[in-house]
Every structure is written in structure tokens, then in C-alpha cells.
Amino acid sequence: MPERSPADDAPQRVCASADLPERGRAALFDLLEHGEPMRAFALRIDGTARAYLNRCAHVPMELDWTPGEFLDAEREFIICSTHGAVYAPATGHCLGGPCGRGHLTPVDVVERAGVVWWLPSASLKPLPPLPPAPPPETTQR
Numbered sequence: 644m645p646e647r648s649p650a651d652d653a654p655q656r657v658c659a660s661a662d663l664p665e666r667g668r669a670a671l672f673d674l675l676e677h678g679e680p681m682r683a684f685a686l687r688i689d690g691t692a693r694a695y696l697n698r699c700a701h702v703p704m705e706l707d708w709t710p711g712e713f714l715d716a717e718r719e720f721i722i723c724s725t726h727g728a729v730y731a732p733a734t735g736h737c738l739g740g741p742c743g744r745g746h747l748t749p750v751d752v753v754e755r756a757g758v759v760w761w762l763p764s765a766s767l768k769p770l771p772p773l774p775p776a777p778p779p780e781t782t783q784r
């Protein structure tokens with residue numbers, strides 16, 4: 644089992660609060676779910692930032708019809724672009740369609756000092772840091 648670092652449990656930046664308009668385009672971010680890469684999204688619903696894994700409860704496919712667009716035309720519900728499952732944006736519960744009694748997987752988020760952060764959990768962890776960039780090539784004359 645890989646070693647855990649304290650950074651694995653630290654809040655992770657999603658975006659500036661100002662970049663998450665009410666029922667607007669979502670902010671996308673990446674994380675690990677049980678060690679596997681997964682995309683997630685954050686939306687502002689009734690003034691509160693909410694986040695879920697970008698995975699339909701019907702079939703494990705991404706929901707958005709174009710990156711960051713999760714809401715229906717009336718900006719009322721999250722809708723899966725593949726087969727039309729409809730979810731309550733404040734809870735992630737399925738309201739109709741092939742998702743049955745399913746629900747989206749929530750990601751805990753908080754807003755502090757004008758920034759939206761997601762909170763790691765036992766199953767959701769940040770991606771490992773990128774390796775350092777290689778040194779610039781030197782040209783010899």
C-alpha cells in the first residue's frame with residue numbers, strides 16, 4: 644500500500660468562488676477514487692458550491708454534453724448527456740430516467756476566502772504531484 648502523506652488530506656483548490664456562477668458552467672477537477680483517476684465537477688446551486696464525481700449512476704460514463712455543461716436548458720437539473728438521467732443538483736439524487744434509485748457520488752467542498760476547495764476522504768484523494776520538469780537542454784557550440 645502506498646504511503647499516505649499529510650498533503651493527501653489537505654483541502655484541494657478547485658477554483659476561485661467568482662468563477663463558479665449560480666447554475667452556470669461547472670468547474671472540472673481531477674482526483675483519485677480508490678487510487679483510480681477520476682474527473683469531478685463543482686457547480687453553484689442556490690448559492691452553495693456542490694461537487695460530484697463526473698460519473699452517471701446508470702452506466703459509468705461522464706455526464707456533461709460539452710466540458711463543464713451539466714445542467715439542462717432551464718438550468719434546473721443535472722442531466723446525463725448519454726441517456727438522459729436527471730439528477731437533483733443540490734443532492735445528486737436521481738429524479739428520473741435510467742439512473743433508477745441511484746445518485747451521483749458527492750465530493751465535499753467548502754468555500755474559504757473566495758476560493759472553492761474540495762476535501763479529500765478515505766476514498767477520494769488528490770492526484771500525485773507532477774514530477775519536476777527536466778532541466779532545459781543546453782546547446783553546445
Ligand code: FES
Binds near residue numbers: 699700724742
Ligand atoms: S449513462 Fe447516463 S443516463 Fe445512461
